[in-house]
Amino acid sequence: MTQGHDRPAATGPRELALRVNPIACEAHGVCIGLLPELIAADPWGYPIIRPGPVPLRLLSLARRAVTDCPTLALRLAEQPASPPRPDRRRARPER
Numbered sequence: 454m455t456q457g458h459d460r461p462a463a464t465g466p467r468e469l470a471l472r473v474n475p476i477a478c479e480a481h482g483v484c485i486g487l488l489p490e491l492i493a494a495d496p497w498g499y500p501i502i503r504p505g506p507v508p509l510r511l512l513s514l515a516r517r518a519v520t521d522c523p524t525l526a527l528r529l530a531e532q533p534a535s536p537p538r539p540d541r542r543r544a545r546p547e548r
């Protein structure tokens with residue numbers, strides 16, 4: 454069995470985020486209609502994607518938005534997992 458030293462050092466948990474190719478997008482709005490929780494329209498109808506990873510509960514809708522995009526402008530991209538939020542209780546100086 455292969456041990457961890459064979460993996461790239463930067464490999465860790467991955468998250469999926471939506472990305473749009475602004476050249477390919479033709480503002481059809483399919484993705485906006487499918488996933489308003491994560492995608493809004495700008496004044497010209499082009500998608501504005503909320504930054505950050507796709508929440509697990511919205512992943513199937515995000516996949517559908519990707520496959521239903523008529524110009525294949527939308528994709529799900531892997532990104533390194535966000536670092537955990539600091540524990541605020543520990544951030545306070547001790548007395």
Ligand code: SF4
Binds near residue numbers: 480499521
């Ligand atoms: S469905 Fe595709 S072409 Fe239409 S707005 Fe979304 S990314 Fe652009």
